[in-house]
Amino acid sequence: MGLLEVRDCTIRFGGLTAVKSLSMSLEKGALYGLIGPNGAGKTTVFNLLTGVYHPNEGSIELDGKSLNKLKPSRIARLGMSRTFQNIRLFQSMTVLENVKLARHGARKQNVWDATLHNRKQRDEEAQIERDAMELLEIFNLEGRADEIAINLPYGSQRRLEIARALATDPRILLLDEPAAGMNPQESLDLMHLIRRVRDRFDLTVLLVEHNMRVVMGVCERIQVIDYGETIALGSPREIQDNPKVIEAYLGGA
Amino acid sequence: MKRWLLWLGVLLVLAGLEASLRGLIGPYAYQITVLVGVNIILAVSLNLINGFTGQFSIGHAGFYAVGAYTSAALVKFGGPAIRGLVGFLPAIGQDAVLLLAGLAAAAIVAGIAGLAVGIPSLRLRGDYLAIVTLGFGEIIRVVILNVDSIGGARGFSGIEQLSNFFWVYFFVLVTIVVIHNIVHSSYGRAFVSIRDDEIAAEAMGVDTTRFKVLSFVISSMFAGIAGGLFGHFTMYLHPNSFTFVASFNVIIMIVIGGLGSIEGAVVGATVFTVALELLRKLGPFRLVSFAVLLVLIMIYRPQGLLGSWTLFKGRRKAAPKAMVV
Ligand SMILES: Nc1ncnc2c1ncn2[C@@H]1O[C@H](COP(=O)(O)OP(=O)(O)O)[C@@H](O)[C@H]1O
Ligand SMILES: [Mg+2]
Numbered sequence: 001m002g003l004l005e006v007r008d009c010t011i012r013f014g015g016l017t018a019v020k021s022l023s024m025s026l027e028k029g030a031l032y033g034l035i036g037p038n039g040a041g042k043t044t045v046f047n048l049l050t051g052v053y054h055p056n057e058g059s060i061e062l063d064g065k066s067l068n069k070l071k072p073s074r075i076a077r078l079g080m081s082r083t084f085q086n087i088r089l090f091q092s093m094t095v096l097e098n099v100k101l102a103r104h105g106a107r108k109q110n111v112w113d114a115t116l117h118n119r120k121q122r123d124e125e126a127q128i129e130r131d132a133m134e135l136l137e138i139f140n141l142e143g144r145a146d147e148i149a150i151n152l153p154y155g156s157q158r159r160l161e162i163a164r165a166l167a168t169d170p171r172i173l174l175l176d177e178p179a180a181g182m183n184p185q186e187s188l189d190l191m192h193l194i195r196r197v198r199d200r201f202d203l204t205v206l207l208v209e210h211n212m213r214v215v216m217g218v219c220e221r222i223q224v225i226d227y228g229e230t231i232a233l234g235s236p237r238e239i240q241d242n243p244k245v246i247e248a249y250l251g252g253a
Numbered sequence: 254m255k256r257w258l259l260w261l262g263v264l265l266v267l268a269g270l271e272a273s274l275r276g277l278i279g280p281y282a283y284q285i286t287v288l289v290g291v292n293i294i295l296a297v298s299l300n301l302i303n304g305f306t307g308q309f310s311i312g313h314a315g316f317y318a319v320g321a322y323t324s325a326a327l328v329k330f331g332g333p334a335i336r337g338l339v340g341f342l343p344a345i346g347q348d349a350v351l352l353l354a355g356l357a358a359a360a361i362v363a364g365i366a367g368l369a370v371g372i373p374s375l376r377l378r379g380d381y382l383a384i385v386t387l388g389f390g391e392i393i394r395v396v397i398l399n400v401d402s403i404g405g406a407r408g409f410s411g412i413e414q415l416s417n418f419f420w421v422y423f424f425v426l427v428t429i430v431v432i433h434n435i436v437h438s439s440y441g442r443a444f445v446s447i448r449d450d451e452i453a454a455e456a457m458g459v460d461t462t463r464f465k466v467l468s469f470v471i472s473s474m475f476a477g478i479a480g481g482l483f484g485h486f487t488m489y490l491h492p493n494s495f496t497f498v499a500s501f502n503v504i505i506m507i508v509i510g511g512l513g514s515i516e517g518a519v520v521g522a523t524v525f526t527v528a529l530e531l532l533r534k535l536g537p538f539r540l541v542s543f544a545v546l547l548v549l550i551m552i553y554r555p556q557g558l559l560g561s562w563t564l565f566k567g568r569r570k571a572a573p574k575a576m577v578v
Contacts, residue, residue: 050456072455081456088453090446092513101446105458107439111467114438115431121438128439168458 001064003028003204004172009048009058018044020228021058026172026204031195033219033236034208037248041228042208043085046174049206050082051075062172077105081170083161085177085208089149095160096145099132102167132167138197139163154181159190166197172204173197179211191217216240224248263426271419283418289526290421291483294428296506296522297515298475301432303504304512305441306468307448308375312386313476314499315393316363318492320477321484322403323362324355325412328485332413352415356424356481363477364470366393371469376462378451382469390500397492408491409484416485424482428475433515435471444468448513498540502529505547 006024010017019041026032034042047053049060051072060067067075081102090098107128113121136142139159144152149160158178165173175194179187191214198205209215215222216236224232224239226248232239239245275283299313328335328351339350366389374385403409435441443464446454451461484490502525510521525543532539 052452052455071460072452073458073460076456076458084453084456088450088456090449090453092445092449093442097442101442101454101459102457104439104443104446109439111435111440114435114440117434117438125438164457 002026002030003063004049004206005059005061006045006049007059007061009045009055009060011044011048011053011055018228019048019055019225022225022228022230024223026206028171028204029198029202031198031205031218031220032207033215033222034206034225035210035212035215035222035239036225036231040225042225043176044228045225046082046176046206046208049075049174050080073105076168076170079169079171080174081165081168081172082174083158083165083176083178085180087154087157087161089157089160089164091148091150093149094146095136095141095149095152096129096132098149098160098164099135099167100128102164103128103131105168135163135167138200139193155183155186158182159193162193162197166201170201170203172206174206174208176208177210178207179209179214182211187211187214190214194218264423267419267422270422271417274418285527285530287416287418287421287486289523290418290425291479291486292503292506292522292526293425293519294421294475294479294482295503296510296518297428297432298472298479299503300507300510300512300515300518301435301444301475302465302469302472304507304514304518305436305448306444306465308465308469309380309383310386310469310472311383311497311504312370312388312390312500313472313503314495314497315386315390316366316473316476317480317483317499318390318393318397318495319366320356320359320363320480321490321495322397322409322480323477324359324481325409325484325490326403327358328352328355328413328415329411348415351413352420352481352485355415355485356478359477359481360474361477363480364474367470367473368466370473371466375465375469386500387497390495390497394492394495397495404490406492408489410489412484412488412490414485414488416482421482421486424478428478429515429519432471432475436515440464440467445513502543505543508547509550 002025004024004026006022009019009022011019022045034045036042044053048055051067051070051074054068062078062080065078067078090101093101107124109121109124133142133145136145139162141156141160141163144156149157152160158181162175162178179190182190194205194207195218197203207215207219219236222234222236222239223230224245231244231248232242234242274286278286295313295317299310302308302310332351335351335354336347339347342350370385370389374381397403398406436444443454443459446457446459447461447464455461506521506525507518508521509524510517510519529539532542535542
């Protein structure tokens with residue numbers, strides 16, 4: 001059984017079935033792609049996996065534990081972390097603070113320690129700051145640590161979202177169109193970065209991406225959905241040659 | 254160790270001021286100074302939930318009232334027993350113990366009230382907190398009006414005078430230090446993350462409901478302490494002091510100073526309290542003048558007079574826009 005098991009998940013919004021009887025299995029360490037035309041339901045799958053929505057039918061399990069009724073924060077603390085297609089950085093916080101916030105789930109200080117600013121709290125804050133800076137270095141953002149996050153260029157904001165997601169110590173990282181708005185060079189760098197991060201942090205990655213070069217370059221296995229339903233599943237080569245996939249993309253274009 | 258010494262120094266300075274201030278500035282200015290302190294505690298604490306956590310409470314006076322009446326009642330009905338327990342202390346020590354017992358009770362009962370109001374209303378999205386806190390403030394007032402043992406509509410008189418400049422400003426400092434410490438910790442970051450983006454906060458592992466409630470309870474506890482200090486200073490409480498207008502005044506203070514800034518709340522409370530006194534001649538028009546002031550601030554300086562400028566970091570953060578019903 002995989003680390004993440006989605007079985008026959010369906011979610012409806014009024015009359016619209018956004019995700020229909022979707023199954024998905026991610027082995028530990030996988031680099032898994034989820035693609036499909038606009039409106040296919042990819043972001044909705046992320047919202048189901050992270051507890052923003054709960055499926056009308058079906059089940060989602062992380063390492064054998066059901067996520068069905070859990071709140072997003074609980075799921076995040078169980079090791080599922082994500083970025084957002086429409087960037088959601090904390091607007092009043094600096095780059096560094098955005099990453100520090102994501103260490104929230106790992107904190108040991110209680111409200112008394114915070115009230116008193118005692119040794120335990122100060123040591124932990126210093127550690128959080130070091131951890132956050134280390135992550136920023138991986139993403140080449142250490143020089144902008146004290147800038148307000150939303151003042152960064154678009155590509156940097158996307159990288160910051162990944163750094164922030166990693167700060168939660170995830171087991172599974174969900175990336176929702178991380179290359180959107182990036183130039184070709186940035187996208188190429190991102191590809192290498194995703195692979196490096198997977199190896200270094202021992203992660204399982206689920207990638208939603210429109211940039212086919214990135215998807216084909218990064219993913220080992222790809223699932224294609226259209227109108228909320230799986231239409232193909234296989235290696236990048238198999239997907240590229242699949243007539244149904246070509247049809248869905250051309251039909252949707 | 255050093256912090257301990259610092260606090261000792263602060264206590265000595267406050268005691269020195271307590272001994273000399275009334276003589277220096279006269280009883281009227283002394284009284285206003287003390288009221289400024291009470292309002293600073295109210296504004297700084299309301300700012301935690303409204304400014305830092307981005308929720309909208311409009312019933313702070315309800316918790317203020319709970320604290321005021323709790324402390325006054327405890328001291329009135331339990332005072333002799335408590336004095337008996339600490340009879341070996343000199344009178345000033347007995348007074349201190351009595352006041353601290355009253356304030357502790359005020360904080361605890363106001364905190365429990367905050368929990369009872371916060372849990373159901375903060376679980377839901379949207380401005381339920383505003384509606385529920387508004388209702389709570391009125392319910393508390395009606396309850397007080399109908400409980401005869403705490404004075405009912407006559408008001409609660411004969412409250413022992415235990416609080417003064419020293420105690421009020423001691424608690425002003427405690428409030429500022431505690432809220433500052435919390436804001437500059439993992440907890441504070443969690444509060445601000447909720448204000449900035451609830452969905453992202455949840456995705457990063459912040460249990461937003463729990464932390465909203467926590468912020469609200471801490472805020473309510475300090476409002477309770479402010480109430481206790483107020484009652485033991487004025488020696489008389491009346492439900493009319495705790496109407497919606499009182500809640501609204503605290504909102505004006507933090508909007509004047511800038512939501513999400515501790516220094517702003519201090520400045521806002523001071524400016525507001527002093528101006529309200531100076532404008533007394535205007536009679537009923539002084540409230541109108543504040544409404545006008547508030548509107549002008551929202552138009553020309555939505556970030557407040559200070560915005561989110563903080564002494565401690567010396568830089569500006571993008572401040573949340575002022576929000577009023
Ligand atoms: N909260 C919602 N309410 C109503 N419809 C929604 C909601 N979320 C997504 N949808 C619909 O579900 C479909 C899939 O959307 P989405 O998952 O965002 O697609 P993708 O990410 O693949 O582009 C779209 O038709 C979208 O309008
Ligand atoms: Mg999408």
